[in-house]
Amino acid sequence: MARVWNFSAGPAVLPEPVLEQVRDELLDWHGTGMGVMEMSHRGKAFTGIIEAAEADLRALLGVPANYRVLFLQGGATQQFSQIPLNLLDGASDGRAADYVVTGTWSKKALTEAQRLGRVRCAASTEADAFSRLPEAAEYDLSADAAYVHLCTNETIHGVEFPADVVLPTAAPLVADMSSHLLSRPFDVSRFGLIYGGAQKNIGPAGLTLVLVRDDLTGRAAPQVPGLQNYAVEAANGSMLNTPPTFAIYVAGLVFRWLQELGGLSAIARINADKASALYACIDRSAGFYRNPVQPACRSQMNVPFRLADENLNASFLAESEAAGLFGLKGHKSFGGMRASIYNAMPLAGVSALVEFMDDFARRRG
Structure with missing residues:
Protein backbone atom coordinates (compact mmCIF):
# COMPACT_ATOMS: atom_id res chain seq x y z
CA MET A 1 0.00 0.00 0.00
CA ALA A 2 1.31 3.42 -0.97
CA ARG A 3 0.34 6.32 1.29
CA VAL A 4 -0.37 9.68 -0.32
CA TRP A 5 0.85 13.10 0.75
CA ASN A 6 -2.22 14.36 2.62
CA PHE A 7 -2.54 18.17 2.76
CA SER A 8 -6.08 18.16 4.16
CA ALA A 9 -6.94 20.89 6.66
CA GLY A 10 -8.54 18.37 9.01
CA PRO A 11 -9.06 15.64 9.82
CA ALA A 12 -5.44 15.70 8.84
CA VAL A 13 -2.35 13.56 8.47
CA LEU A 14 -1.08 11.77 11.57
CA PRO A 15 2.53 10.70 12.23
CA GLU A 16 3.24 7.31 10.67
CA PRO A 17 5.01 5.96 13.79
CA VAL A 18 1.87 6.77 15.78
CA LEU A 19 -0.39 5.04 13.26
CA GLU A 20 1.88 2.00 13.27
CA GLN A 21 1.75 1.79 17.07
CA VAL A 22 -2.04 2.15 17.01
CA ARG A 23 -2.20 -0.68 14.47
CA ASP A 24 0.00 -2.93 16.61
CA GLU A 25 -2.01 -2.22 19.79
CA LEU A 26 -5.48 -2.19 18.25
CA LEU A 27 -6.51 -5.67 19.42
CA ASP A 28 -4.39 -5.96 22.54
CA TRP A 29 -3.14 -2.92 24.46
CA HIS A 30 -0.13 -3.88 26.61
CA GLY A 31 -1.28 -7.43 27.25
CA THR A 32 -4.75 -6.51 28.49
CA GLY A 33 -6.40 -8.66 25.83
CA MET A 34 -8.46 -5.73 24.58
CA GLY A 35 -8.02 -2.54 22.60
CA VAL A 36 -8.33 0.95 24.04
CA MET A 37 -11.67 1.42 22.28
CA GLU A 38 -13.04 -1.49 24.31
CA MET A 39 -11.81 -0.72 27.80
CA SER A 40 -13.63 1.09 30.58
CA HIS A 41 -12.75 4.75 30.88
CA ARG A 42 -12.72 4.32 34.65
CA GLY A 43 -10.50 1.25 34.67
CA LYS A 44 -6.85 1.25 35.73
CA ALA A 45 -5.55 0.86 32.18
CA PHE A 46 -7.29 3.90 30.72
CA THR A 47 -6.69 5.98 33.84
CA GLY A 48 -2.99 5.44 33.21
CA ILE A 49 -3.39 6.47 29.54
CA ILE A 50 -5.14 9.77 30.26
CA GLU A 51 -2.83 10.65 33.15
CA ALA A 52 0.24 10.02 30.97
CA ALA A 53 -1.27 12.08 28.13
CA GLU A 54 -1.88 15.02 30.44
CA ALA A 55 1.60 14.79 31.96
CA ASP A 56 3.25 14.71 28.52
CA LEU A 57 1.15 17.62 27.26
CA ARG A 58 2.05 19.67 30.33
CA ALA A 59 5.71 18.92 29.75
CA LEU A 60 5.58 19.82 26.05
CA LEU A 61 3.82 23.13 26.58
CA GLY A 62 5.17 24.00 30.00
CA VAL A 63 1.62 24.23 31.37
CA PRO A 64 1.69 25.91 34.81
CA ALA A 65 0.24 24.09 37.80
CA ASN A 66 -2.63 26.58 38.12
CA TYR A 67 -4.14 25.51 34.76
CA ARG A 68 -6.58 22.68 34.25
CA VAL A 69 -6.19 20.39 31.22
CA LEU A 70 -9.60 19.26 29.97
CA PHE A 71 -10.16 16.52 27.39
CA LEU A 72 -13.60 17.38 26.02
CA GLN A 73 -15.90 16.67 23.09
CA GLY A 74 -17.89 18.84 20.71
CA GLY A 75 -15.03 20.34 18.75
CA ALA A 76 -13.72 23.89 18.90
CA THR A 77 -17.08 25.10 17.59
CA GLN A 78 -18.79 24.06 20.83
CA GLN A 79 -16.27 26.21 22.68
CA PHE A 80 -17.61 29.25 20.80
CA SER A 81 -20.65 28.93 23.10
CA GLN A 82 -19.03 27.32 26.12
CA ILE A 83 -16.54 30.15 26.61
CA PRO A 84 -19.10 32.95 27.06
CA LEU A 85 -21.28 30.63 29.16
CA ASN A 86 -18.36 30.27 31.56
CA LEU A 87 -16.48 33.56 31.39
CA LEU A 88 -19.14 36.23 31.13
CA ASP A 89 -20.20 35.65 34.75
CA GLY A 90 -23.74 35.02 33.64
CA ALA A 91 -23.67 38.64 32.36
CA SER A 92 -24.55 39.69 35.92
CA ASP A 93 -21.87 42.36 36.20
CA GLY A 94 -22.58 43.91 32.80
CA ARG A 95 -19.08 43.46 31.44
CA ALA A 96 -18.60 42.68 27.76
CA ALA A 97 -16.17 40.38 26.01
CA ASP A 98 -13.97 41.67 23.18
CA TYR A 99 -13.44 39.67 19.99
CA VAL A 100 -10.68 40.15 17.42
CA VAL A 101 -11.89 39.00 13.99
CA THR A 102 -9.18 37.92 11.55
CA GLY A 103 -10.95 35.20 9.55
CA THR A 104 -13.86 32.81 9.27
CA TRP A 105 -13.39 31.06 12.60
CA SER A 106 -13.00 34.12 14.79
CA LYS A 107 -16.00 35.63 13.03
CA LYS A 108 -18.06 32.51 13.82
CA ALA A 109 -16.88 32.62 17.42
CA LEU A 110 -18.07 36.23 17.66
CA THR A 111 -21.48 35.38 16.18
CA GLU A 112 -22.04 32.51 18.62
CA ALA A 113 -20.93 34.52 21.64
CA GLN A 114 -23.30 37.36 20.73
CA ARG A 115 -26.20 34.99 21.38
CA LEU A 116 -25.19 34.61 25.02
CA GLY A 117 -24.03 37.92 26.39
CA ARG A 118 -22.57 41.35 25.80
CA VAL A 119 -19.91 40.93 23.15
CA ARG A 120 -18.03 43.52 21.08
CA CYS A 121 -15.99 43.32 17.90
CA ALA A 122 -12.78 45.01 19.04
CA ALA A 123 -10.95 44.74 15.70
CA SER A 124 -11.61 43.25 12.29
CA THR A 125 -9.69 42.86 9.05
CA GLU A 126 -12.68 41.66 7.04
CA ALA A 127 -12.59 44.81 4.89
CA ASP A 128 -9.19 43.61 3.65
CA ALA A 129 -10.48 40.08 2.95
CA PHE A 130 -8.74 38.80 6.09
CA SER A 131 -5.35 39.16 4.41
CA ARG A 132 -3.56 40.58 7.46
CA LEU A 133 -3.60 41.07 11.21
CA PRO A 134 -4.93 44.29 12.77
CA GLU A 135 -2.52 47.15 13.26
CA ALA A 136 -2.03 48.38 16.84
CA ALA A 137 -4.07 51.53 16.21
CA GLU A 138 -7.05 49.49 14.95
CA TYR A 139 -7.79 47.80 18.29
CA ASP A 140 -10.73 49.18 20.24
CA LEU A 141 -10.50 47.18 23.45
CA SER A 142 -12.70 47.71 26.49
CA ALA A 143 -11.03 48.91 29.66
CA ASP A 144 -12.86 46.24 31.67
CA ALA A 145 -13.44 43.40 29.19
CA ALA A 146 -14.32 40.06 30.72
CA TYR A 147 -11.89 38.51 28.24
CA VAL A 148 -10.41 39.11 24.79
CA HIS A 149 -10.88 36.34 22.23
CA LEU A 150 -8.75 35.72 19.17
CA CYS A 151 -8.03 32.89 16.76
CA THR A 152 -4.24 32.71 16.64
CA ASN A 153 -4.19 30.81 13.34
CA GLU A 154 -6.99 31.07 10.80
CA THR A 155 -7.18 27.75 8.97
CA ILE A 156 -9.12 29.05 5.95
CA HIS A 157 -7.46 32.41 5.32
CA GLY A 158 -3.93 31.44 6.40
CA VAL A 159 -3.31 34.31 8.84
CA GLU A 160 -1.26 33.63 11.98
CA PHE A 161 -0.44 35.69 15.07
CA PRO A 162 3.15 35.54 16.31
CA ALA A 163 3.90 33.25 19.24
CA ASP A 164 4.61 36.26 21.45
CA VAL A 165 1.36 38.04 20.55
CA VAL A 166 0.80 41.13 22.68
CA LEU A 167 -2.51 43.00 22.86
CA PRO A 168 -3.03 46.31 24.72
CA THR A 169 -5.27 44.82 27.40
CA ALA A 170 -5.13 43.50 30.94
CA ALA A 171 -8.10 41.19 30.31
CA PRO A 172 -7.55 37.43 30.06
CA LEU A 173 -6.66 36.34 26.53
CA VAL A 174 -8.76 33.46 25.18
CA ALA A 175 -7.26 31.79 22.12
CA ASP A 176 -8.57 29.34 19.55
CA MET A 177 -5.35 27.51 18.64
CA SER A 178 -7.01 24.62 16.82
CA SER A 179 -4.79 24.59 13.77
CA HIS A 180 -1.35 25.33 15.24
CA LEU A 181 -1.33 24.18 18.85
CA LEU A 182 1.88 22.16 19.42
CA SER A 183 3.49 23.53 16.24
CA ARG A 184 5.83 25.91 18.12
CA PRO A 185 6.75 26.94 21.67
CA PHE A 186 4.82 29.72 23.38
CA ASP A 187 4.15 30.96 26.90
CA VAL A 188 0.91 29.40 28.14
CA SER A 189 0.80 31.74 31.14
CA ARG A 190 0.09 34.71 28.86
CA PHE A 191 -3.35 33.26 28.13
CA GLY A 192 -6.31 32.70 30.41
CA LEU A 193 -7.78 29.96 28.25
CA ILE A 194 -6.54 28.03 25.20
CA TYR A 195 -8.64 25.63 23.19
CA GLY A 196 -8.47 23.60 20.02
CA GLY A 197 -9.93 20.69 18.11
CA ALA A 198 -7.55 17.74 17.94
CA GLN A 199 -7.90 16.91 14.25
CA LYS A 200 -5.09 19.18 13.02
CA ASN A 201 -1.91 18.56 15.04
CA ILE A 202 -3.06 16.42 17.95
CA GLY A 203 -5.08 13.35 16.98
CA PRO A 204 -8.39 12.10 15.60
CA ALA A 205 -11.52 14.24 15.31
CA GLY A 206 -13.77 14.03 18.35
CA LEU A 207 -11.37 15.35 20.99
CA THR A 208 -11.13 19.00 22.06
CA LEU A 209 -8.40 20.29 24.34
CA VAL A 210 -9.06 23.13 26.78
CA LEU A 211 -6.37 24.64 29.00
CA VAL A 212 -8.01 26.99 31.48
CA ARG A 213 -6.52 28.97 34.35
CA ASP A 214 -8.01 28.16 37.74
CA ASP A 215 -9.35 31.66 38.41
CA LEU A 216 -11.46 31.46 35.22
CA THR A 217 -13.35 28.37 36.36
CA GLY A 218 -16.35 28.65 38.65
CA ARG A 219 -17.75 31.74 36.90
CA ALA A 220 -20.58 30.04 35.04
CA ALA A 221 -24.17 31.02 35.85
CA PRO A 222 -26.15 28.43 37.84
CA GLN A 223 -28.24 27.46 34.81
CA VAL A 224 -25.21 26.38 32.75
CA PRO A 225 -25.34 22.56 32.33
CA GLY A 226 -22.63 20.54 33.97
CA LEU A 227 -21.23 19.27 30.69
CA GLN A 228 -20.60 22.87 29.64
CA ASN A 229 -19.23 24.05 32.98
CA TYR A 230 -15.42 24.11 33.16
CA ALA A 231 -15.40 23.86 36.95
CA VAL A 232 -17.59 20.76 36.90
CA GLU A 233 -15.55 19.16 34.12
CA ALA A 234 -12.31 19.90 35.97
CA ALA A 235 -13.65 18.52 39.24
CA ASN A 236 -14.52 15.29 37.44
CA GLY A 237 -11.20 14.92 35.66
CA SER A 238 -12.80 15.30 32.19
CA MET A 239 -14.97 12.26 33.01
CA LEU A 240 -18.33 13.76 33.82
CA ASN A 241 -19.44 11.63 30.89
CA THR A 242 -17.53 9.01 28.90
CA PRO A 243 -14.65 10.90 27.28
CA PRO A 244 -13.39 10.23 23.71
CA THR A 245 -11.11 7.48 24.97
CA PHE A 246 -9.56 6.36 21.67
CA ALA A 247 -8.84 9.93 20.58
CA ILE A 248 -7.17 10.66 23.93
CA TYR A 249 -5.04 7.53 23.57
CA VAL A 250 -3.89 8.57 20.07
CA ALA A 251 -3.24 12.14 21.23
CA GLY A 252 -1.05 10.76 23.99
CA LEU A 253 0.99 8.87 21.41
CA VAL A 254 1.37 12.09 19.38
CA PHE A 255 2.60 13.92 22.49
CA ARG A 256 5.21 11.22 23.05
CA TRP A 257 6.21 11.35 19.35
CA LEU A 258 6.81 15.08 19.66
CA GLN A 259 8.92 14.57 22.76
CA GLU A 260 11.06 12.00 20.95
CA LEU A 261 11.59 14.48 18.10
CA GLY A 262 13.00 16.97 20.58
Whole structure:
Protein backbone atom coordinates (compact mmCIF):
# COMPACT_ATOMS: atom_id res chain seq x y z
CA MET A 1 0.00 0.00 0.00
CA ALA A 2 1.31 3.42 -0.97
CA ARG A 3 0.34 6.32 1.29
CA VAL A 4 -0.37 9.68 -0.32
CA TRP A 5 0.85 13.10 0.75
CA ASN A 6 -2.22 14.36 2.62
CA PHE A 7 -2.54 18.17 2.76
CA SER A 8 -6.08 18.16 4.16
CA ALA A 9 -6.94 20.89 6.66
CA GLY A 10 -8.54 18.37 9.01
CA PRO A 11 -9.06 15.64 9.82
CA ALA A 12 -5.44 15.70 8.84
CA VAL A 13 -2.35 13.56 8.47
CA LEU A 14 -1.08 11.77 11.57
CA PRO A 15 2.53 10.70 12.23
CA GLU A 16 3.24 7.31 10.67
CA PRO A 17 5.01 5.96 13.79
CA VAL A 18 1.87 6.77 15.78
CA LEU A 19 -0.39 5.04 13.26
CA GLU A 20 1.88 2.00 13.27
CA GLN A 21 1.75 1.79 17.07
CA VAL A 22 -2.04 2.15 17.01
CA ARG A 23 -2.20 -0.68 14.47
CA ASP A 24 0.00 -2.93 16.61
CA GLU A 25 -2.01 -2.22 19.79
CA LEU A 26 -5.48 -2.19 18.25
CA LEU A 27 -6.51 -5.67 19.42
CA ASP A 28 -4.39 -5.96 22.54
CA TRP A 29 -3.14 -2.92 24.46
CA HIS A 30 -0.13 -3.88 26.61
CA GLY A 31 -1.28 -7.43 27.25
CA THR A 32 -4.75 -6.51 28.49
CA GLY A 33 -6.40 -8.66 25.83
CA MET A 34 -8.46 -5.73 24.58
CA GLY A 35 -8.02 -2.54 22.60
CA VAL A 36 -8.33 0.95 24.04
CA MET A 37 -11.67 1.42 22.28
CA GLU A 38 -13.04 -1.49 24.31
CA MET A 39 -11.81 -0.72 27.80
CA SER A 40 -13.63 1.09 30.58
CA HIS A 41 -12.75 4.75 30.88
CA ARG A 42 -12.72 4.32 34.65
CA GLY A 43 -10.50 1.25 34.67
CA LYS A 44 -6.85 1.25 35.73
CA ALA A 45 -5.55 0.86 32.18
CA PHE A 46 -7.29 3.90 30.72
CA THR A 47 -6.69 5.98 33.84
CA GLY A 48 -2.99 5.44 33.21
CA ILE A 49 -3.39 6.47 29.54
CA ILE A 50 -5.14 9.77 30.26
CA GLU A 51 -2.83 10.65 33.15
CA ALA A 52 0.24 10.02 30.97
CA ALA A 53 -1.27 12.08 28.13
CA GLU A 54 -1.88 15.02 30.44
CA ALA A 55 1.60 14.79 31.96
CA ASP A 56 3.25 14.71 28.52
CA LEU A 57 1.15 17.62 27.26
CA ARG A 58 2.05 19.67 30.33
CA ALA A 59 5.71 18.92 29.75
CA LEU A 60 5.58 19.82 26.05
CA LEU A 61 3.82 23.13 26.58
CA GLY A 62 5.17 24.00 30.00
CA VAL A 63 1.62 24.23 31.37
CA PRO A 64 1.69 25.91 34.81
CA ALA A 65 0.24 24.09 37.80
CA ASN A 66 -2.63 26.58 38.12
CA TYR A 67 -4.14 25.51 34.76
CA ARG A 68 -6.58 22.68 34.25
CA VAL A 69 -6.19 20.39 31.22
CA LEU A 70 -9.60 19.26 29.97
CA PHE A 71 -10.16 16.52 27.39
CA LEU A 72 -13.60 17.38 26.02
CA GLN A 73 -15.90 16.67 23.09
CA GLY A 74 -17.89 18.84 20.71
CA GLY A 75 -15.03 20.34 18.75
CA ALA A 76 -13.72 23.89 18.90
CA THR A 77 -17.08 25.10 17.59
CA GLN A 78 -18.79 24.06 20.83
CA GLN A 79 -16.27 26.21 22.68
CA PHE A 80 -17.61 29.25 20.80
CA SER A 81 -20.65 28.93 23.10
CA GLN A 82 -19.03 27.32 26.12
CA ILE A 83 -16.54 30.15 26.61
CA PRO A 84 -19.10 32.95 27.06
CA LEU A 85 -21.28 30.63 29.16
CA ASN A 86 -18.36 30.27 31.56
CA LEU A 87 -16.48 33.56 31.39
CA LEU A 88 -19.14 36.23 31.13
CA ASP A 89 -20.20 35.65 34.75
CA GLY A 90 -23.74 35.02 33.64
CA ALA A 91 -23.67 38.64 32.36
CA SER A 92 -24.55 39.69 35.92
CA ASP A 93 -21.87 42.36 36.20
CA GLY A 94 -22.58 43.91 32.80
CA ARG A 95 -19.08 43.46 31.44
CA ALA A 96 -18.60 42.68 27.76
CA ALA A 97 -16.17 40.38 26.01
CA ASP A 98 -13.97 41.67 23.18
CA TYR A 99 -13.44 39.67 19.99
CA VAL A 100 -10.68 40.15 17.42
CA VAL A 101 -11.89 39.00 13.99
CA THR A 102 -9.18 37.92 11.55
CA GLY A 103 -10.95 35.20 9.55
CA THR A 104 -13.86 32.81 9.27
CA TRP A 105 -13.39 31.06 12.60
CA SER A 106 -13.00 34.12 14.79
CA LYS A 107 -16.00 35.63 13.03
CA LYS A 108 -18.06 32.51 13.82
CA ALA A 109 -16.88 32.62 17.42
CA LEU A 110 -18.07 36.23 17.66
CA THR A 111 -21.48 35.38 16.18
CA GLU A 112 -22.04 32.51 18.62
CA ALA A 113 -20.93 34.52 21.64
CA GLN A 114 -23.30 37.36 20.73
CA ARG A 115 -26.20 34.99 21.38
CA LEU A 116 -25.19 34.61 25.02
CA GLY A 117 -24.03 37.92 26.39
CA ARG A 118 -22.57 41.35 25.80
CA VAL A 119 -19.91 40.93 23.15
CA ARG A 120 -18.03 43.52 21.08
CA CYS A 121 -15.99 43.32 17.90
CA ALA A 122 -12.78 45.01 19.04
CA ALA A 123 -10.95 44.74 15.70
CA SER A 124 -11.61 43.25 12.29
CA THR A 125 -9.69 42.86 9.05
CA GLU A 126 -12.68 41.66 7.04
CA ALA A 127 -12.59 44.81 4.89
CA ASP A 128 -9.19 43.61 3.65
CA ALA A 129 -10.48 40.08 2.95
CA PHE A 130 -8.74 38.80 6.09
CA SER A 131 -5.35 39.16 4.41
CA ARG A 132 -3.56 40.58 7.46
CA LEU A 133 -3.60 41.07 11.21
CA PRO A 134 -4.93 44.29 12.77
CA GLU A 135 -2.52 47.15 13.26
CA ALA A 136 -2.03 48.38 16.84
CA ALA A 137 -4.07 51.53 16.21
CA GLU A 138 -7.05 49.49 14.95
CA TYR A 139 -7.79 47.80 18.29
CA ASP A 140 -10.73 49.18 20.24
CA LEU A 141 -10.50 47.18 23.45
CA SER A 142 -12.70 47.71 26.49
CA ALA A 143 -11.03 48.91 29.66
CA ASP A 144 -12.86 46.24 31.67
CA ALA A 145 -13.44 43.40 29.19
CA ALA A 146 -14.32 40.06 30.72
CA TYR A 147 -11.89 38.51 28.24
CA VAL A 148 -10.41 39.11 24.79
CA HIS A 149 -10.88 36.34 22.23
CA LEU A 150 -8.75 35.72 19.17
CA CYS A 151 -8.03 32.89 16.76
CA THR A 152 -4.24 32.71 16.64
CA ASN A 153 -4.19 30.81 13.34
CA GLU A 154 -6.99 31.07 10.80
CA THR A 155 -7.18 27.75 8.97
CA ILE A 156 -9.12 29.05 5.95
CA HIS A 157 -7.46 32.41 5.32
CA GLY A 158 -3.93 31.44 6.40
CA VAL A 159 -3.31 34.31 8.84
CA GLU A 160 -1.26 33.63 11.98
CA PHE A 161 -0.44 35.69 15.07
CA PRO A 162 3.15 35.54 16.31
CA ALA A 163 3.90 33.25 19.24
CA ASP A 164 4.61 36.26 21.45
CA VAL A 165 1.36 38.04 20.55
CA VAL A 166 0.80 41.13 22.68
CA LEU A 167 -2.51 43.00 22.86
CA PRO A 168 -3.03 46.31 24.72
CA THR A 169 -5.27 44.82 27.40
CA ALA A 170 -5.13 43.50 30.94
CA ALA A 171 -8.10 41.19 30.31
CA PRO A 172 -7.55 37.43 30.06
CA LEU A 173 -6.66 36.34 26.53
CA VAL A 174 -8.76 33.46 25.18
CA ALA A 175 -7.26 31.79 22.12
CA ASP A 176 -8.57 29.34 19.55
CA MET A 177 -5.35 27.51 18.64
CA SER A 178 -7.01 24.62 16.82
CA SER A 179 -4.79 24.59 13.77
CA HIS A 180 -1.35 25.33 15.24
CA LEU A 181 -1.33 24.18 18.85
CA LEU A 182 1.88 22.16 19.42
CA SER A 183 3.49 23.53 16.24
CA ARG A 184 5.83 25.91 18.12
CA PRO A 185 6.75 26.94 21.67
CA PHE A 186 4.82 29.72 23.38
CA ASP A 187 4.15 30.96 26.90
CA VAL A 188 0.91 29.40 28.14
CA SER A 189 0.80 31.74 31.14
CA ARG A 190 0.09 34.71 28.86
CA PHE A 191 -3.35 33.26 28.13
CA GLY A 192 -6.31 32.70 30.41
CA LEU A 193 -7.78 29.96 28.25
CA ILE A 194 -6.54 28.03 25.20
CA TYR A 195 -8.64 25.63 23.19
CA GLY A 196 -8.47 23.60 20.02
CA GLY A 197 -9.93 20.69 18.11
CA ALA A 198 -7.55 17.74 17.94
CA GLN A 199 -7.90 16.91 14.25
CA LYS A 200 -5.09 19.18 13.02
CA ASN A 201 -1.91 18.56 15.04
CA ILE A 202 -3.06 16.42 17.95
CA GLY A 203 -5.08 13.35 16.98
CA PRO A 204 -8.39 12.10 15.60
CA ALA A 205 -11.52 14.24 15.31
CA GLY A 206 -13.77 14.03 18.35
CA LEU A 207 -11.37 15.35 20.99
CA THR A 208 -11.13 19.00 22.06
CA LEU A 209 -8.40 20.29 24.34
CA VAL A 210 -9.06 23.13 26.78
CA LEU A 211 -6.37 24.64 29.00
CA VAL A 212 -8.01 26.99 31.48
CA ARG A 213 -6.52 28.97 34.35
CA ASP A 214 -8.01 28.16 37.74
CA ASP A 215 -9.35 31.66 38.41
CA LEU A 216 -11.46 31.46 35.22
CA THR A 217 -13.35 28.37 36.36
CA GLY A 218 -16.35 28.65 38.65
CA ARG A 219 -17.75 31.74 36.90
CA ALA A 220 -20.58 30.04 35.04
CA ALA A 221 -24.17 31.02 35.85
CA PRO A 222 -26.15 28.43 37.84
CA GLN A 223 -28.24 27.46 34.81
CA VAL A 224 -25.21 26.38 32.75
CA PRO A 225 -25.34 22.56 32.33
CA GLY A 226 -22.63 20.54 33.97
CA LEU A 227 -21.23 19.27 30.69
CA GLN A 228 -20.60 22.87 29.64
CA ASN A 229 -19.23 24.05 32.98
CA TYR A 230 -15.42 24.11 33.16
CA ALA A 231 -15.40 23.86 36.95
CA VAL A 232 -17.59 20.76 36.90
CA GLU A 233 -15.55 19.16 34.12
CA ALA A 234 -12.31 19.90 35.97
CA ALA A 235 -13.65 18.52 39.24
CA ASN A 236 -14.52 15.29 37.44
CA GLY A 237 -11.20 14.92 35.66
CA SER A 238 -12.80 15.30 32.19
CA MET A 239 -14.97 12.26 33.01
CA LEU A 240 -18.33 13.76 33.82
CA ASN A 241 -19.44 11.63 30.89
CA THR A 242 -17.53 9.01 28.90
CA PRO A 243 -14.65 10.90 27.28
CA PRO A 244 -13.39 10.23 23.71
CA THR A 245 -11.11 7.48 24.97
CA PHE A 246 -9.56 6.36 21.67
CA ALA A 247 -8.84 9.93 20.58
CA ILE A 248 -7.17 10.66 23.93
CA TYR A 249 -5.04 7.53 23.57
CA VAL A 250 -3.89 8.57 20.07
CA ALA A 251 -3.24 12.14 21.23
CA GLY A 252 -1.05 10.76 23.99
CA LEU A 253 0.99 8.87 21.41
CA VAL A 254 1.37 12.09 19.38
CA PHE A 255 2.60 13.92 22.49
CA ARG A 256 5.21 11.22 23.05
CA TRP A 257 6.21 11.35 19.35
CA LEU A 258 6.81 15.08 19.66
CA GLN A 259 8.92 14.57 22.76
CA GLU A 260 11.06 12.00 20.95
CA LEU A 261 11.59 14.48 18.10
CA GLY A 262 13.00 16.97 20.58
CA GLY A 263 9.88 18.87 21.67
CA LEU A 264 8.26 22.00 20.30
CA SER A 265 11.50 23.82 19.51
CA ALA A 266 12.51 20.97 17.22
CA ILE A 267 9.17 20.71 15.42
CA ALA A 268 9.07 24.50 15.05
CA ARG A 269 12.33 24.41 13.08
CA ILE A 270 10.96 21.71 10.80
CA ASN A 271 7.71 23.64 10.32
CA ALA A 272 9.62 26.83 9.46
CA ASP A 273 11.61 24.99 6.79
CA LYS A 274 8.44 23.52 5.25
CA ALA A 275 6.61 26.85 5.16
CA SER A 276 9.64 28.68 3.78
CA ALA A 277 9.97 26.21 0.91
CA LEU A 278 6.30 26.42 -0.05
CA TYR A 279 6.02 30.20 0.15
CA ALA A 280 9.24 30.53 -1.86
CA CYS A 281 7.69 28.40 -4.59
CA ILE A 282 4.61 30.63 -4.67
CA ASP A 283 6.56 33.89 -4.62
CA ARG A 284 9.01 32.94 -7.37
CA SER A 285 6.24 31.87 -9.77
CA ALA A 286 5.95 35.39 -11.26
CA GLY A 287 2.26 35.58 -10.42
CA PHE A 288 1.28 32.11 -11.64
CA TYR A 289 0.52 31.32 -7.98
CA ARG A 290 -0.48 33.96 -5.47
CA ASN A 291 -0.83 33.90 -1.70
CA PRO A 292 -3.10 36.80 -0.61
CA VAL A 293 -1.74 37.17 2.94
CA GLN A 294 0.72 39.90 3.87
CA PRO A 295 4.10 38.14 4.27
CA ALA A 296 4.50 39.12 7.94
CA CYS A 297 1.13 37.55 8.77
CA ARG A 298 1.45 34.27 6.86
CA SER A 299 0.59 31.02 8.58
CA GLN A 300 3.16 28.25 8.84
CA MET A 301 0.38 25.67 9.02
CA ASN A 302 -2.20 26.61 6.37
CA VAL A 303 -1.08 28.04 3.04
CA PRO A 304 -3.91 29.20 0.76
CA PHE A 305 -3.01 30.13 -2.80
CA ARG A 306 -4.69 30.89 -6.09
CA LEU A 307 -3.75 30.29 -9.69
CA ALA A 308 -3.64 33.37 -11.88
CA ASP A 309 -5.82 31.49 -14.36
CA GLU A 310 -8.71 30.01 -12.34
CA ASN A 311 -9.62 27.90 -15.39
CA LEU A 312 -6.62 25.74 -14.52
CA ASN A 313 -7.95 24.82 -11.06
CA ALA A 314 -9.54 21.54 -12.14
CA SER A 315 -6.41 20.48 -14.02
CA PHE A 316 -4.19 21.39 -11.06
CA LEU A 317 -6.27 19.27 -8.69
CA ALA A 318 -6.55 16.30 -11.04
CA GLU A 319 -2.85 16.27 -11.85
CA SER A 320 -1.78 16.79 -8.25
CA GLU A 321 -3.88 13.84 -7.12
CA ALA A 322 -2.39 11.72 -9.88
CA ALA A 323 1.00 12.67 -8.43
CA GLY A 324 -0.08 11.49 -4.95
CA LEU A 325 -0.84 14.95 -3.53
CA PHE A 326 -4.26 15.05 -1.89
CA GLY A 327 -6.43 17.56 -0.03
CA LEU A 328 -5.31 20.67 -1.91
CA LYS A 329 -8.71 22.10 -2.82
CA GLY A 330 -9.37 25.36 -0.98
CA HIS A 331 -12.22 25.84 1.47
CA LYS A 332 -15.57 26.34 -0.24
CA SER A 333 -15.86 29.86 1.18
CA PHE A 334 -12.42 30.88 -0.12
CA GLY A 335 -11.80 28.94 -3.31
CA GLY A 336 -8.46 28.30 -4.92
CA MET A 337 -6.04 25.91 -3.26
CA ARG A 338 -4.80 25.31 0.25
CA ALA A 339 -1.95 23.20 1.57
CA SER A 340 -2.10 22.38 5.26
CA ILE A 341 1.39 21.43 6.40
CA TYR A 342 0.86 20.34 9.97
CA ASN A 343 3.44 18.71 12.24
CA ALA A 344 2.95 15.24 10.77
CA MET A 345 3.58 16.39 7.19
CA PRO A 346 7.29 15.74 6.59
CA LEU A 347 9.55 18.02 4.60
CA ALA A 348 9.62 15.34 1.88
CA GLY A 349 5.89 15.85 1.34
CA VAL A 350 6.28 19.61 0.96
CA SER A 351 9.22 19.06 -1.38
CA ALA A 352 7.03 16.80 -3.54
CA LEU A 353 4.36 19.51 -3.65
CA VAL A 354 6.87 22.21 -4.56
CA GLU A 355 8.32 20.03 -7.33
CA PHE A 356 4.84 19.46 -8.76
CA MET A 357 3.90 23.15 -8.54
CA ASP A 358 7.10 24.24 -10.28
CA ASP A 359 6.54 21.70 -13.04
CA PHE A 360 2.86 22.62 -13.45
CA ALA A 361 3.77 26.31 -13.74
CA ARG A 362 6.41 25.55 -16.39
CA ARG A 363 3.96 23.49 -18.43
CA ARG A 364 0.87 25.69 -18.04
CA GLY A 365 2.29 29.16 -17.49
